[in-house]
Amino acid sequence: xxxxxxxxxxxxxxxxxxxxxxxxxxxxxxxxxxxxxxxxxxxxxxxxxxxxxxxxxxxxxxxxxxxxxxxxxxxxxxxxxxxxxxxxxxxxxxxxxxxxxxxxxxxxxxxxxxxxxxxxxxxxxxxxxxxxxxxxxxxxxxxxxxxxxxxxxxxxxxxxxxxxxxxxxxxxxxxxxxxxxxxxxxxxxxxxxxxxxxxxxxxxxxxxxxxxx
Amino acid sequence: xxxxxxxxxxxxxxxxxxxxxxxxxxxxxxxxxxxxxxxxxxxxxxxxxxxxxxxxxxxxxxxxxxxxxxxxxxxxxxxxxxxxxxxxxxxxxxxxxxxxxxxxxxxxxxxxxxxxxxxxxxxxxxxxxxxxxxxxxxxxxxxxxxxxxxxxxxxxxxxxxxxxxxxxxxxxxxxxxxxxxxxxxxxxxxxxxxxxxxxxxxxxxxxxxxxxxxxxxxxxxxxxxxxxxxxxxxxxxxxxxxxxxxxxxxxxxxxxxxxxxxxxxxxxxxxxxxxxxxxxxxxxxxxxxxxxxxxxxxxxxxxxxxxxxxxxxxxxxxxxxxxxxxxxxxxxxxxxxx
Numbered sequence: 414x415x416x417x418x419x420x421x422x423x424x425x426x427x428x429x430x431x432x433x434x435x436x437x438x439x440x441x442x443x444x445x446x447x448x449x450x451x452x453x454x455x456x457x458x459x460x461x462x463x464x465x466x467x468x469x470x471x472x473x474x475x476x477x478x479x480x481x482x483x484x485x486x487x488x489x490x491x492x493x494x495x496x497x498x499x500x501x502x503x504x505x506x507x508x509x510x511x512x513x514x515x516x517x518x519x520x521x522x523x524x525x526x527x528x529x530x531x532x533x534x535x536x537x538x539x540x541x542x543x544x545x546x547x548x549x550x551x552x553x554x555x556x557x558x559x560x561x562x563x564x565x566x567x568x569x570x571x572x573x574x575x576x577x578x579x580x581x582x583x584x585x586x587x588x589x590x591x592x593x594x595x596x597x598x599x600x601x602x603x604x605x606x607x608x609x610x611x612x613x614x615x616x617x618x619x620x621x622x623x624x625x626x
Numbered sequence: 627x628x629x630x631x632x633x634x635x636x637x638x639x640x641x642x643x644x645x646x647x648x649x650x651x652x653x654x655x656x657x658x659x660x661x662x663x664x665x666x667x668x669x670x671x672x673x674x675x676x677x678x679x680x681x682x683x684x685x686x687x688x689x690x691x692x693x694x695x696x697x698x699x700x701x702x703x704x705x706x707x708x709x710x711x712x713x714x715x716x717x718x719x720x721x722x723x724x725x726x727x728x729x730x731x732x733x734x735x736x737x738x739x740x741x742x743x744x745x746x747x748x749x750x751x752x753x754x755x756x757x758x759x760x761x762x763x764x765x766x767x768x769x770x771x772x773x774x775x776x777x778x779x780x781x782x783x784x785x786x787x788x789x790x791x792x793x794x795x796x797x798x799x800x801x802x803x804x805x806x807x808x809x810x811x812x813x814x815x816x817x818x819x820x821x822x823x824x825x826x827x828x829x830x831x832x833x834x835x836x837x838x839x840x841x842x843x844x845x846x847x848x849x850x851x852x853x854x855x856x857x858x859x860x861x862x863x864x865x866x867x868x869x870x871x872x873x874x875x876x877x878x879x880x881x882x883x884x885x886x887x888x889x890x891x892x893x894x895x896x897x898x899x900x901x902x903x904x905x906x907x908x909x910x911x912x913x914x915x916x917x918x919x920x921x922x923x924x925x926x927x928x929x930x931x932x933x934x935x936x937x938x939x940x941x942x943x944x945x946x947x948x949x950x951x952x953x954x955x956x957x958x959x960x961x962x963x964x
Contacts, residue, residue, distance in 0.1 A: 438702055439706070440706070440876055440877055440880060468714070468884070469709070469710040469711070469713070469881065469883075469884035470880060472880075472882045472883050472884040472886075472887035472888075473792055473879070473880045473884065474789060474792045476785050476789075476790075476792055476795070476883055476886075476887070477785070477788075477790045477791040477792070477794070478791055494791075494792075494793075497702045497793065535900050567705075615851070
């Protein structure tokens with residue numbers, strides 16, 4: 414009986430030990446662009462993502478999909494993959510954190526997932542709707558990141574990285590981009606002890622803050 | 627395996643010792659599980675399978691933590707990026723082949739520096755069973771080669787021959803992953819059973835040195851023919867190399883498919899083997915540590931008579947139980963996150 418108890422508590426402890434985050438080195442590189450979508454009443458309804466994947470991952474994920482064998486990948490040939498990818502993103506919280514007045518919002522299942530080939534790189538776009546539209550008064554922030562670090566997200570150049578669709582007059586966006594991989598890592602080394610590895614995700618975050626009057 | 631037959635040959639009088647052996651086995655598992663759980667609370671998980679990777683790459687990838695971990699991570703990232711760049715470059719310039727191999731080797735060294743169950747399995751097996759440095763190197767190399775061969779075989783069959791999709795490749799890779807975790811658990815069960823028998827035997831011997839030969843003692847007093855023990859040893863080694871190595875790494879799969887898409891499959895295969903050599907180097911270093919640890923423990927125990935022998939047998943039992951707990955918790959992790 415006591416042994417049983419011991420085993421049980423050991424398993425429980427083990428279970429707890431099993432639940433902290435682990436990071437990996439990037440295997441997939443994504444260049445991200447996002448559009449914050451507003452409803453006519455001025456509320457934020459969701460995020461439209463546009464992610465472009467790196468060449469090697471493109472080769473990996475598109476293998477065998479050229480059904481008609483014409484050497485090109487048409488959007489139709491990629492549709493199943495797009496749906497699959499979008500559907501499985503819920504396990505990763507869509508790599509997206511949208512906060513209104515500092516409160517994380519909940520997303521609904523993604524819609525309108527599409528994939529297209531641009532030369533040697535595949536892109537995926539999808540609409541990530543909010544469960545409940547939220548007013549942009551106060552500040553709305555959007556972050557695109559993978560805390561486990563398996564996917565390395567970086568925003569595209571310039572202000573276009575995070576844009577606003579149908580936003581009310583006077584909304585402004587301020588974008589903070591992740592530093593390049595090497596510099597940030599060097600920084601971590603310099604500040605040895607100052608930064609915990611768990612903070613890497615924060616350090617790397619691609620964030621935009623949207624303020625509306 | 628050989629020990630199982632050993633156990634089933636027990637006479638009926640040995641039934642109590644069979645239960646005692648199972649009891650000792652369970653106790654060791656409990657101790658190891660509790661210790662790993664505590665360490666997991668304190669330092670972060672010891673044996674958690676890393677999270678399932680997104681975008682249809684089902685395999686998990688773990689990385690080291692801590693500041694040294696961050697450094698390893700950054701070096702790894704760089705080499706991985708150069709690996710992909712190297713494949714791209716080779717398309718234009720065949721001379722890039724040598725640098726591709728070097729980069730693959732370096733990537734292997736650093737990639738293996740992260741946590742992975744393979745190193746745990748090999749090290750624990752070495753503590754539990756042998757203390758030969760040569761065996762440590764051999765096992766590390768074998769496990770790394772198995773890993774490379776599995777990745778190459780998956781890509782060759784799925785991508786080259788069947789022209790199947792990434793999702794087919796993923797489901798195969800995931801099944802291989804499941805098989806590898808089962809192999810770790812099985813290996814752990816076999817050596818834990820064996821070591822539980824040894825603990826009983828040593829204890830009985832300590833109690834009464836003139837007692838008759840214990841049936842549950844592993845050390846056969848009539849040694850089996852040389853070939854037979856060599857056969858068991860080879861089977862053991864193969865088991866360890868398989869358990870430690872058959873799970874392919876996602877990075878190797880991506881690089882291989884990328885190389886194939888550029889018409890450079892052979893170069894990708896060569897780079898994968900270079901990676902395996904790098905991996906073997908790091909794993910060997912860790913395995914050598916395990917061997918030195920065991921040798922030190924043996925020296926400490928030496929000259930302490932029976933209690934020393936029991937302590938060593940207990941240490942071996944715990945190391946064996948570690949492999950079993952590792953395998954079970956990896957399986958539990960798969961089940962819990964599926």
